[in-house]
Amino acid sequence: xxxxxxxxxxxxxxxxxxxxxxxxxxxxxxxxxxxxxxxxxxxxxxxxxxxxxxxxxxxxxxxxxxxxxxxxxxxxxxxxxxxxxxxxxxxxxxxxxxxxxxxxxxxxxxxxxxxxxxxxxxxxxxxxxxxxxxxxxxxxxxxxxxxxxxxxxxxxxxxxxxxxxxxxxxxxxxxxxxxxxxxxxxxxxxxxxxxxxxxxxxxxxxxxxxxxxxxxxxxxxxxxxxxxxxxxxxxxxxxxxxxxxxxxxxxxxxxxxxxxxxxxxxxxxxxxxxxxxxxxxxxxxxxxxxxxxxxxxxxxxxxxxxxxxxxxxxxxxxxxxxxxxxxxxxxxxxxxxxxxxxxxxxxxxxxxxxxxxxxxxxxxxxxxxxxxxxxxxxxxxxxxxxxxxxxxxxxxxxxxxxxxxxxx
Numbered sequence: 001x002x003x004x005x006x007x008x009x010x011x012x013x014x015x016x017x018x019x020x021x022x023x024x025x026x027x028x029x030x031x032x033x034x035x036x037x038x039x040x041x042x043x044x045x046x047x048x049x050x051x052x053x054x055x056x057x058x059x060x061x062x063x064x065x066x067x068x069x070x071x072x073x074x075x076x077x078x079x080x081x082x083x084x085x086x087x088x089x090x091x092x093x094x095x096x097x098x099x100x101x102x103x104x105x106x107x108x109x110x111x112x113x114x115x116x117x118x119x120x121x122x123x124x125x126x127x128x129x130x131x132x133x134x135x136x137x138x139x140x141x142x143x144x145x146x147x148x149x150x151x152x153x154x155x156x157x158x159x160x161x162x163x164x165x166x167x168x169x170x171x172x173x174x175x176x177x178x179x180x181x182x183x184x185x186x187x188x189x190x191x192x193x194x195x196x197x198x199x200x201x202x203x204x205x206x207x208x209x210x211x212x213x214x215x216x217x218x219x220x221x222x223x224x225x226x227x228x229x230x231x232x233x234x235x236x237x238x239x240x241x242x243x244x245x246x247x248x249x250x251x252x253x254x255x256x257x258x259x260x261x262x263x264x265x266x267x268x269x270x271x272x273x274x275x276x277x278x279x280x281x282x283x284x285x286x287x288x289x290x291x292x293x294x295x296x297x298x299x300x301x302x303x304x305x306x307x308x309x310x311x312x313x314x315x316x317x318x319x320x321x322x323x324x325x326x327x328x329x330x331x332x333x334x335x336x337x338x339x340x341x342x343x344x345x346x347x348x349x350x351x352x353x354x355x356x357x358x359x360x361x362x363x364x365x366x367x368x369x370x371x372x373x374x375x376x377x378x379x380x381x382x383x384x385x386x387x388x389x390x391x392x393x394x395x396x397x398x399x400x401x402x403x404x405x406x407x408x
Contacts, residue, residue, distance in 0.1 A: 021116050021117075021118075021137070021346060021348075022115060022116065022249075022251070022273065023093050023114065023115050023116060023117060023118070024311075024333070025067045025069070025093040025095075025398065025400065026044070026047040026048065026095050026113050026115065027039075027044040027045075027047070027048070027063075027065070027095065027402065028044075028065040028067070028357065028368040028369070028370045028400035028401060028402030029041075029042075029044065029327070029357070029359060029366075029368040029370070029402060029404075030044065030048070031067075031329075031355055031357070031370045031372060031398075031400055032315070032317075032327035032328070032329060032355055032356055032357025032358075032359075032368065032369075032370035032371075033267050033315025033316065033317055033327050033328070033329045033355065033357075034267070034269070034313040034314055034315040034329025034330055034331040034353070034355050035269075035313060035315075035329070035331065035355070036255055036257070036267035036268065036269045036313050036314075036315045036329065037049060037207050037209065037253050037255035037269050038052075038197075038205040038206060038207040038255035038256050038257040038267055038269075039052075039205070039257060039267070040052040040053070040054075040055040040056055040197065040199075040205060041056070041057070041366075041404075041406075042056060042061045042062075042063045042366065042404035042405075042406055043056065043061040043062055043063040043097040043098050043099040043109060043111075043404070044063040044065075044095070044097055044402070044404065045097075045099075046097040046098075046099055046109045046110070046111040046143070046145060046159075047095065047097060047111045047113050047115075047141075047143070048207065048209060048253065048255075049157065049195035049196075049197055049207045049208075049209035049253070049255075050109065050143075050145035050146070050147055050157030050158055050159040050193060050194065050195060050209075051147050051155045051156050051157030051194075051195040051196050051197035051207075051209070052147070052155075052157070052195070052197045052207060053099040053107045053108075053109045053145070053147045053157065054101075054105075054107050054147040054148070054149045054155035054157065054197065055155065055197060055199055055205075056099055056101075056107075056406070057406065058101075058364075058406035058407060058408065059100065059101045059407065059408050060098075060099070060100050060101075060406070060407040060408065061098070061099045061100075061404070061405070061406045061407070062096075062097070062098050062404065062405045062407075063095075063096070063097050063098075063402065063403070063404040063405075064094075064095065064096040064097070064402065064403055064404075065094070065095055065096075065368070065400055065401060065402025065403065066092060066093065066094040066095075066400065066401060066402075067091070067092065067093045067094070067398055067399065067400040068090050068091070068092060068398060068399050068400075069090065069091030069092070069093065069118070069396070069397075069398045070088075070090060070091075070396070070397045070398070071086075071088055071091065071118075071394060071395065071396040071397075072085055072086055072088065072394065072395045072396075073085070073086045073088075073120065073344075073347050073392060073393075073394050074086075074392065074393050074394070074395075075126075075128070075344065075390055075391070075392050076390055076391045076392075077127065077389075077390050078380070078389065078390050078391055082127075084122065084123060084126045084127070084128075086120055086121055086122055087121050087122075087123070088118075088119055088120055088121055089119055089121070091117075091118045091119065091398075093113075093114045093117070094112075094113075094114055095111070095112065095113040095114070096111075096112045096113075097109065097110065097111045097112070098110050104149070105148060105149035106146070106147075106148055106149075107146070107147045107148075107157075108144075108145065108146050108147075109144075109145045109146075109147070110142075110143065110144050110145070111141070111142075111143040111145065111159070112140070112141070112142055112143075113140075113141045113143075114138070114139060114140055114141070115139065115141055115248075116137065116139040116165075116248055117137045117138045117139045117165075118136075118137060119134070119135065119136040119137070120132070120134070120135050120344075120345065120347070121133075121134045121135075122134070122344065124172070128344045128388060129171060129172040129174070130171060130172050130173070130174055131171060131343065131344055131345060131386060131388065132169065132170075132171050132344055132345035133170045133171050133172060133179070134168075134169070134170045135167070135168070135169045135170070135345050136166070136167070136168040136169075137165070137166070137167050138165060138166040138167075139163060139164070139165040139166075139216070139248070140163065140164045140165070141161055141162075141163050141214075142161070142162045142163070142164075143159040143160065143161050143162075143193065144159065144160055145157055145158065145159035145160075145193075146158060146159075147197075153198060153199050153200050153201075154196065154197070154198050154199075155196065155197045155198075156194070156195070156196055157194065157195055157196075157197070158192065158193065158194040158195075159192060159193040159194070160190075160191075160192055161189075161190060161191035161192060161193060161211070161212070161214055162188070162189075162190060163188060163189040163190070163191070163214050163216060163248070164186075164187070164188055165184075165187040165188070165189075165216050165246075166184065166185040166187070167182070167183070167184055167185075167187070167218070168181070168182075168183050168185075169181065169182045169183075169345070173225070173226075173227060176225075176227045176228070176231055177227065177228060178225065178226045178227035178228065178231070179225075179226040180223065180224070180225055180226070181223070181224040181226065182221060182222075182223050182224075182242070183221065183222045183223075183224070184218040184220065184221035184222065184242075184244075186218070186219070186220055187216045187217060187218040187219075187246075188216070188217060189214040189215050189216040189217060189248065190214065191211070191212040191213060191214035191248075192212045193209065193210060193211040193212065194209070194210055195207065195208055195209030195210065195253075196208045196209075202259070203258055203259045204256065204257070204258055204259075205255075205256065205257040206255070206256045206257075207253065207254070207255040207256070208253075208254055208255075209252070209253045209255075210250070210251070210252050210253075211250060211251045211253075212250050213247055213248060213249055213250045213274065213277060214247075214248040215245050215246070215247055215248070216245065216246045216247075216248055217243075217244075217245050218242070218243060218244045218245070218246075219243055220241065221241060221242040221243065221244065222239065222240075222241060222242075223239065223240045223241070223242050223285065223288070224238065224239050225238050225239065225240070225288070226238070235288055236286075236287040236288050240285050240286055240287050240288045241285070241286040241287075242283055242284060242285050242286065243283075243284045244281065244282065244283045244284065245281075245282070246278075246281065247277045247278050249273055249274045249275050249277050249278060250273070250274045250277075251271060251272070251273050251274075252271070252272040253269060253270070253271050253272075254269065254270045255267065255268070255269040255270075256268055256269075262319075263318060263319040263320075264316070264317070264318045264319075265316065265317050266314070266315070266316045267313075267314070267315045267316070267317075267329075268312075268313065268314050268315075269311075269312070269313040269331075270310065270311075270312055270313075271310060271311040271312075271313070272308070272309075272310050273308060273309045273310070273311075273336070274308055275306040275307055275308050275309055275336035276306060276307055276308050277306075278304050278306040278336070279303070279304055279305060279306060280301055280302060280303050280304055281301070281302045281304055282299065282300070282301050282302075283299070283300040283301075283302070284298065284299050284300075285298040285299075285300070286298065303341075303385065304337070304341070305337055305338070305341045306336040306337050306341075307336055307337065307338075308336075309333075309334035309335070309336045310334060311331060311332060311333040311334065312331060312332050313329065313330075313331035314329060314330055314331065315327065315328065315329030315330075315355070316328055316329070317359075322361065323360060323361050323362070324358065324359070324360060324361075325358070325359040325360075325361075326356075326357075326358060326359075327355075327356060327357045327358070327359065327370070328355065328356045329354070329355040329356070330352075330353065330354055330355070331352075331353050331355070332350075332351070332352055332353075333350070333351040333353070334350055334351075335348040335349050335350050335351070336348065339379055339380060339381040339382070340381065340382060340383060340384070341383060341385075342379055342381035342383055342388075342392065343383060343386065343388070344388075344392075347392060347394065349376035349377055349378070349379060349392075349393075349394055350376070350377040351374055351375070351376045351377070352374070352375040352376075352377070353372050353373070353374045353375070354372065354373050354375075355370065355371070355372040356370065356371060356372075357369050357370030357371060357400075364405055364406050364407060365403070365404070365405055366402075366403065366404040366405070366406075367401075367402075367403060368400075368401070368402040368403075368404070369399075369400070369401055369402075370399065370400045370402075371397070371398065371399040371400070372397070372398050372399075373396075373397055374394075374396035374397070374398075376393065376394040376396065378391060378392065378393035379391065379392050379393075
């Protein structure tokens with residue numbers, strides 16, 4: 001039973017379309033330009049850098065949008081050549097932000113986003129069913145912020161992060177002719193962000209931002225063991241409580257935008273993610289002896305072996321007229337773990353992504369449309385810890401629709 005339980009519900013990355021389980025979908029306009037950050041035209045800059053709200057060209061700005069994400073993971077057993085595909089529902093990350101200029105040199109704002117989360121669903125009888133059958137992860141970031149202009153060309157901003165999350169994970173207990181479900185919808189965490197934003201002249205925007213780690217703590221998780229009634233006494237009557245902590249890692253972003261002409265700009269970003277914090281995960285059951293620690297059989301420690309990663313992004317925008325702008329981008333995002341550590345509940349790939357979109361302006365109202373096609377690099381793996389080997393590949397598409405409004 002120990003190896004069957006060797007992962008925890010909060011190990012819920014499930015993001016085939018990003019390095020690790022970070023979802024880079026916090027701005028529709030930004031996505032069209034490879035999700036670059038140095039854009040302060042409206043309140044959507046708030047998630048990327050709180051200092052950027054000082055340079056929004058209006059006193060009040062509101063932005064909101066959502067995405068549709070279609071992703072399919074294919075696993076192939078290299079011995080039998082049998083293939084298994086996921087049947088994932090459409091992912092729907094969303095965001096919203098507002099910024100208000102209280103004084104000429106003081107702005108406040110608020111950002112809501114879903115930077116981690118998705119759902120993955122494998123067939124219930126597939127060969128990796130003891131690791132995962134279905135897993136759903138949701139996370140919500142609430143970020144109030146303030147930004148101060150240090151000079152006409154520079155600002156500093158900071159935000160507080162309050163995070164809420166939910167995880168719902170089901171997998172098979174083949175040895176016991178049953179299933180295990182791990183559920184927690186009350187996980188919370190806290191963090192912060194800060195940054196500097198510069199506009200040294202009319203051609204340059206430069207953004208430097210840091211977002212801290214957020215430890216998502218599940219204090220009241222519920223484990224349900226769906227086993228034959230004769231075995232239920234071995235599982236505390238079929239239910240137990242658990243505690244666990246999932247580290248949502250920190251991120252450093254360096255971004256710049258340069259206006260080649262008044263109509264044409266290019267943007268570039270470098271992101272650094274501190275995934276090494278996620279080298280193991282600990283699950284603490286209240287009663288069931290499902291652990292692997294000799295001194296405490298209710299504690300389960302799972303190795304993760306994540307490593308720090310980086311991503312590189314390049315985007316461009318061309319304004320055709322007062323109403324229409326076209327956008328393109330490309331980025332590369334690293335997977336945070338090696339082939340030997342591949343696991344199907346967190347399928348991650350080195351990822352190349354092509355993006356594009358259109359922006360429409362109707363006086364104070366902006367409408368943005370974007371889309372992206374990801375080309376994850378297939379993986380051949382042999383995870384000795386789980387005795388799980390094969391090949392994996394992914395197909396990923398996403399699209400987004402966003403609205404923005406700048407007033408007086």
